[in-house]
Amino acid sequence: MTQPETSTRQRIVEAANRLFYREGIRAVSVDAVAEEAGITKRSLYYHFKSKDDLVAAYLDHRDQPNLDAYSRWFAEAEGDVSNRIAAIFEKLAGRAERPGWKGCGFLRTSAELANLPGHPALKRGAAHKKRIEDWLASMLREAGRPAPETVARQIALLLDGSFAAAMLHRDASYFRTAGAAARALAS
Structure with a gap:
């Protein structure tokens, strides 16, 4: 692929990221x-076979960041593994207090596509x-905590639950409450 094609594809994904996160995938x-990308619809379809492929690329774009x-x-947090995990919830609370915060793009997309179990975006969301x-389990394992996989799953549930509650109630304190529970679990 030549550089201009890569640039156009990236512009499309970035435009989709802005719009899908702000408005939802079905609304856009x-x-x-x-x-939004400053291209024709035909050009978009040159880079993506379907809207489903574009939605999957949107989630891929959000995954690693x-x-x-x-x-x-x-890494920036101080203290042991439990304090460092709680710091993630604190940072998420700070983000949830911003005016443009719309929750977790992966969970919102999954909710919109719940009736389409084979959709590529659902697979991307589950993998993310x-x-x-898995990353949480590795941090707990490195710290020598018992049952790292079980505790990581419990913390992941707290993360997803706090995303849902904070979005539903428009109240970032759900992240802080979940962070305190995560700290206790990881201790």
């Missing part, structure tokens, strides 16, 4: 993404959530 048309943020917040769980 392919025409709107093309317009989210994992990197968790890892960075964990599993990577977070």
Whole structure:
């Protein structure tokens, strides 16, 4: 692929990221993404076979940056593994207090596609959530905590639950409450 094609594809994915996160995947048309990217619909379909492929690329675009943020917040925090995991929840609370915060793009997309179990975006969402769980287990394992896989799964449930509750109630304190529970689990 030549550089201009890569640039156009990236512009499309970035436009989709802005629109899908802000408005939801079903509310945003392919025409709107093309317009936001400054291209024609035909050009969009040159890079993506379908809107489903574009939605999957949107989640792929969010995957590594989210994992990197968790890892960075964990590394920057002080204290033992339990304090470092709680710091992730504190950072998420700070993000949830921002006006444009709309929750977890993976969970929101999964909710919109719940009736389409084979959709590629659902597979991307499940893989992302599993990577977070596996990363948490590795941090707990490195710290010598017992049952790291079980505790990581419990913390992952706290993460997803706090995303849902904070979004539903528009209250970032759910992250802080879940962070205190995660700290206790990881101790």
